[in-house]
Amino acid sequence: MPKIVTFGEILMRLSTPGFQKISQAETFECTFGGTEMNVGAALVNFGFDVTHVGVFPDNHIGKKAKSFIRKLGISDKEIHLKGKRMGLFFLETGAVSRASQIVYDRADSAFVNLNPEWFNWEEILKDADWFHWCGITPAVGEKPAIALLEALKVAKKLGVKVSSDIYYRSNLWNYGKTPQDILPELASYSNVVLASRKNIEEIFGITTEEDKGRFQMASRKLMERYPNIEKVIDTERIQISASHNRLNARMWNGDEYLKSQTLDVTHIVDRIGTGDAFLGGFIYGQLIYKDDLKSLEFGNASSALKHTIPGDQNLVDIIEVDSLMAGDGSGKLKR
Amino acid sequence: MPKIVTFGEILMRLSTPGFQKISQAETFECTFGGTEMNVGAALVNFGFDVTHVGVFPDNHIGKKAKSFIRKLGISDKEIHLKGKRMGLFFLETGAVSRASQIVYDRADSAFVNLNPEWFNWEEILKDADWFHWCGITPAVGEKPAIALLEALKVAKKLGVKVSSDIYYRSNLWNYGKTPQDILPELASYSNVVLASRKNIEEIFGITTEEDKGRFQMASRKLMERYPNIEKVIDTERIQISASHNRLNARMWNGDEYLKSQTLDVTHIVDRIGTGDAFLGGFIYGQLIYKDDLKSLEFGNASSALKHTIPGDQNLVDIIEVDSLMAGDGSGKLKR
Amino acid sequence: MPKIVTFGEILMRLSTPGFQKISQAETFECTFGGTEMNVGAALVNFGFDVTHVGVFPDNHIGKKAKSFIRKLGISDKEIHLKGKRMGLFFLETGAVSRASQIVYDRADSAFVNLNPEWFNWEEILKDADWFHWCGITPAVGEKPAIALLEALKVAKKLGVKVSSDIYYRSNLWNYGKTPQDILPELASYSNVVLASRKNIEEIFGITTEEDKGRFQMASRKLMERYPNIEKVIDTERIQISASHNRLNARMWNGDEYLKSQTLDVTHIVDRIGTGDAFLGGFIYGQLIYKDDLKSLEFGNASSALKHTIPGDQNLVDIIEVDSLMAGDGSGKLKR
Amino acid sequence: MPKIVTFGEILMRLSTPGFQKISQAETFECTFGGTEMNVGAALVNFGFDVTHVGVFPDNHIGKKAKSFIRKLGISDKEIHLKGKRMGLFFLETGAVSRASQIVYDRADSAFVNLNPEWFNWEEILKDADWFHWCGITPAVGEKPAIALLEALKVAKKLGVKVSSDIYYRSNLWNYGKTPQDILPELASYSNVVLASRKNIEEIFGITTEEDKGRFQMASRKLMERYPNIEKVIDTERIQISASHNRLNARMWNGDEYLKSQTLDVTHIVDRIGTGDAFLGGFIYGQLIYKDDLKSLEFGNASSALKHTIPGDQNLVDIIEVDSLMAGDGSGKLKR
């Protein structure tokens, strides 16, 4: 099966039971999440071989996180147990018009304080088929940004395909650099970029006119500037309420503008990690189906299914995604 | 109140909390279910006197199952504590486009290994008004099939009304016989048969043409062949998603084709046992209302309400069913 | 911030987990609720200073209830620990067409047996901006009715604004008086009355004709009879199912008939206390916005949000209500 | 198997999880208990046929209590669903030097308000071998006292053996009668009385001198006065801490003073109902072993085992009691 490498921070997630507000909770459900690792977890369930590269603190919490990713089926052999604390976040899950809320407590984590020299990327990426990264990594600290850049250079050298989720949350960039300083170079090493039109405009300074087809226009300009980028993908979400979303995905692949079906998710259980579930499904499609539209559809169906699973990771298998992708959203009991 | 006798296997049900996948669960919620017993449980809540006939293993699990049915209000005096194991199943509850999944572990159970001589049907059915059975019983083993046939013969002799749920799951028939070998004779002793048109065609070799009214046609042919059968009923389910179904029931009673209203169940809590809830309601209607359409409506409303209750059994009372049957689906708080 | 005083009974609420029926529950979730206190709790979350006046039994349960209201941020300094028992209720939460059910066990509580002389209303209401009461208080016993009347007289003397929820549940009036005997005098001291047209007709003997505008007509007649009443408000609820309601609020303020938007609550978590949440929001609007329509909208949005929170109290903050009131019901994740 | 009839009140028990104080609990574990019913429950586990006679309210709580006793294996056919409320108590479980605490809320319950004419004792006691009652029943109200006296007269007439637990809690006697008014007549119908020397002195006005053998002396005098009493039994408990007790039982049977071994219970899980467990074991001994010392030993071992089981009832079987009675307190794993 294909070998996937992901790199990024993992946080402990402490969520309230049911729909309790943080103020109500007497217990927190503990799991772990991290956008790149979540992508990997989805791929494990599709049968892939996944290694996550990361840094956890050298204490019982770091060891707990290691056992968590092993449980998911992800290799922990590139996890460094160094440093003092694990970032974490508190989550309360909303419903209807009440939004879910996250309180982050992630400053000064073991990952932020990593040493780029710890990672032997030649070794790590040796047999890999795909490397995935996200824009949070270079946001949280200069050292992660340096390590990521090295990884990308090695990936290019070794011919490993690279996908990136150009996630742009301005309040994370606190070490003196801006997304505009850092992300363009990193993106230039990617073969597939997940980004909205607005992201593209803000990060790369690309402009489009108010007109139909702005996403294609932005994507085309991005790909002209960075010829390594082969495909730009984007997920769209119509938020009817915290309990009800409509999902689709689209792509400019240099030749065509492709768009998936729209899937209706009417009783959301857990919205966190659904974008990562899309990417896991999309990468599966790229490597197995080798068909762009099917990749979008498989990714979109994966994302829809993730909305029904508690926790950060998508845990459905190929049968479940195939069934939905084939149009069966009936949820008929499997005996 | 009317006396009901049911006969069949009961399984331990181990379900994941909330919407967890089986892979996530650290605890399982334990209850018990069995299609015939579930029908009986619904009738207890409508005030009937119900005895379930069955076999549980002679250990703490069998005793636990006995106390479970007593708690429901079903008499356990015809339960035999003999044999080694209780069949069980693991359940994960789906949502939206993710289906619920069941993993069965029921082979070689105490029930499958029963001795037909253990049951004194003359005694058991002496004062009974109704006997209910399901097609799973003759599927799981030859001994249950023999015991069931004896029960049916005695029921006929004593004038006990018989209903049957011709449930046809081919992967359960593993002892050398087929549904076609066994079910027709058993069905011939029934006064009421729950079966889809497709079931009738497959089990009894009856053919219909692609045209309106195929269910009626199949039912009529079935009743011609087996004059003991007075009514054929069928439940229909439109599965919009695992969280949202639409339900109705219909009947051919020899004279008329009757069809209930369609009820919309938009936020499903637990779909298991909803067919049994229909049958419980239908039998109530037959014995109390003595009106076929009302029986269908009462059954259909019962089934709709069961979708909101965790566990295998319908636990609503007559007031709740009457209210929905009378058209009040508003769920207005009762103080 | 404004100072609010509320007066009324508080009950222990014992609710089944998930959607269990009372018959199924092996544990009960314990919280406390009381309509007037719930109004206060909502206002604490909007930054107000709230004191609840009440009576709890002088035992561990009474102390637990005191610590509960402190946790909510309500002052417990006017709670009297006297008497023997705390009223309580058992709750099972319905879904779809299955209604929630409440079993009350509230007779002969410490509150019902209060001594009106315990309360020094001059002191309690000294700096208050608003006093809120509900029609349950004079229903449960003569002593609470007397204490309430005294409070209202003092409030009038001190110029404290008064709102009342003319809640009329006939089965609560068991001490020889009727709502018609008692409520009109109490209502005459209120500046704002929450009442449906039907309530107004039944309690005050006011008649209206079957025609458009009956609520306005009833309100106008009420205000003519009791000139102290400045505004009559009413909440309307279309109950599509126990899981899905539509909400709006309306008002006759002497000059104009005002009506809020209708909000759709499609996945109800907990319906209890949503009327109180409306009133909390409405009072906020009256004191902060000083605008009647905005008060209705803020109240209606508060009520809609409460439907998503387990327990009796609304725990959302101003940001959450403002967001919904501004039309954003998308429930978009807040990081 | 022997048939046992018990009569008395049953309360809902709401206990805090783990060792939480009542002030801490956010959930309560719900079960039911009642001293006479607890005695019966123990006997069900030893194979006896037990019917409890009682009154529960005619609501969902009363029905829940009925299903609870059925689950235990006790017949509910003599339970009357009449009246308005079920008494209840809150329990926090202590440890070491912190005592367990109970907050009662039992006033004005359905049982207290029973109508003695509801019970057809001739029918109820027809085939019974043993009837058991406790001193709480005549304490809580005059009507229960009247019903009990009638039951005792019928029992005597039919030759049913009677045991009584002369439980004397002065704060329960609130309807104008004292234990001294009522208990002597009731005790006079008993064949076996469980009472401490102090109980005998206070209730019956019997005096003994400070000397060895005062229990025997009191018992002898009691039996002289009431010749129907054949045996007086007493349980002794040395309370080293809330977690560690030492238990023994003793008896004067008219001929001999008998005393059981002392059993050391070092890690108490739940102390409630341990006296009832003793009585259940003792009655088993009387009816099966027909040997007084063995009855004391079986009762004392039963009581010791009950200390390890959560809830009010003893749920061990004969094998477990026999094993401890035979001296094996090793708790060796049974596979």
Next chain:
Amino acid sequence: MPKIVTFGEILMRLSTPGFQKISQAETFECTFGGTEMNVGAALVNFGFDVTHVGVFPDNHIGKKAKSFIRKLGISDKEIHLKGKRMGLFFLETGAVSRASQIVYDRADSAFVNLNPEWFNWEEILKDADWFHWCGITPAVGEKPAIALLEALKVAKKLGVKVSSDIYYRSNLWNYGKTPQDILPELASYSNVVLASRKNIEEIFGITTEEDKGRFQMASRKLMERYPNIEKVIDTERIQISASHNRLNARMWNGDEYLKSQTLDVTHIVDRIGTGDAFLGGFIYGQLIYKDDLKSLEFGNASSALKHTIPGDQNLVDIIEVDSLMAGDGSGKLKR
């Protein structure tokens, strides 16, 4: 009742259920603890008026902590909601020879980053009877140390009694100062100091000879050097296992060496906060009994009882402590 002021950091405590290792836990039980606040909490349960002075982050976690201390009955009006994060710790509870373990994650908390100018000590301490502080406060940062020194100066000026727990954990002192630099001046403002002989030697450079009475000797020298110190107290703990400890307390009060009884705690539920429970009891004794030996005994009994309560705070009332202090450790059920 006496008014108490405490000042110090509060941490969120996330503990594993039962005896799970951190690696096993899927949920964490959430509460809050802080040594000074814990002392205050114990005093609230003895009827005192307690205000805690502290700093929580300005987010949902900080608000949750505020509501937590209000629930305990502590005034939150001197809590500042400023800063970004709340320190926290993970706890696994050991048993027998397996020690409990704590993983701290408390660096850079809102409390550590406080501004000493936020606190108006003249106002805060105006009517106070007692001020309590602990050696952790000056350890975690220079700003807390400055704030504390100011508080102590004001306390002295206003004649408020001061107690201190000279807690000396060297790994907490990371900002460039040592305990020896800071603690002596702070201690010089205390009237009562809790310190072991070893603490006194290490912090103050006081020497004693290996001989009986070294604690008295050290205490005497300390009091000679700092004449404001009137009493030195010390708690001793013999740790037989994580489940079984023996406790006593001792004091040098300038005149006499006093020592409490030794209490045996054989089934420990939660050992955290037991030293704080001692101090709460001791301060109660000082202010109510005004007797040094009784203060030690009340404190020691309080500490013993705290070992049976989950969470950081002592929640027993005076009746429970009095009972144990009077020698009744029988844990006899209170009805």
Next chain:
Amino acid sequence: MPKIVTFGEILMRLSTPGFQKISQAETFECTFGGTEMNVGAALVNFGFDVTHVGVFPDNHIGKKAKSFIRKLGISDKEIHLKGKRMGLFFLETGAVSRASQIVYDRADSAFVNLNPEWFNWEEILKDADWFHWCGITPAVGEKPAIALLEALKVAKKLGVKVSSDIYYRSNLWNYGKTPQDILPELASYSNVVLASRKNIEEIFGITTEEDKGRFQMASRKLMERYPNIEKVIDTERIQISASHNRLNARMWNGDEYLKSQTLDVTHIVDRIGTGDAFLGGFIYGQLIYKDDLKSLEFGNASSALKHTIPGDQNLVDIIEVDSLMAGDGSGKLKR
């Protein structure tokens, strides 16, 4: 670190919460256990590299078990997902004189039906330092016995050390062979045998006289007969109660009789898997300390600590064992 290979069946363990009887449980806590895997799990926590060889069913339960052993840190690459069911057992945990009870439901599991040809032992054992097996494996079926014999032959050839736990439960041997038929040959390939004197006599037909030193005598005779056996070890357990055991271990190593200290475990949390914890510790001692007495002590301390951890596996680390082995059983809180 040393590489360990274990081979054997793994069962799902469904245990009741707290001290509930099986009859009481509404939920079961789900984990997995297997004696050989448990030994491996203990060694993972000591830093070893462990591979378990086994067979799980090809369904969600088998996958769940795989993720469970990965979470523990055991390699799952030699787990075959083939067959239909996973054996399981229900556990209720006793206390004091009430024994824990296990109900097995393990017949006809995937492991029992394995095909010996699935295992390439040359490959599996290539770099291994140690192989461990237990007498349950050849008991449950002929195919496991054949696979085990092959493994042992390869281990011998490759010079891998072999330990065996000659577990002899007669009711497991149901396929026509006896322990006497099978175990001697298997044992002959072991370097270390864990067996009681009674086991040795019964399995190998070795006789000893009633006299001191019978274990040494039996061991010596065993080693004479099977020269490959270098050491015979035995664990002794004095069962004071289900809550309190005393533990020691002993050995005959051909030269000396060695005996560990006795450790007192006074508050047992979970007794299951404590023998496996001993073996894990013992193997650690053999490979790291290379000292027999230290091996016994490390094993015995490991076993003692396991009694405090819920679940089948020992999860303590070297620091914790070292501390107890060094005599510190004080359970002093680690911060």
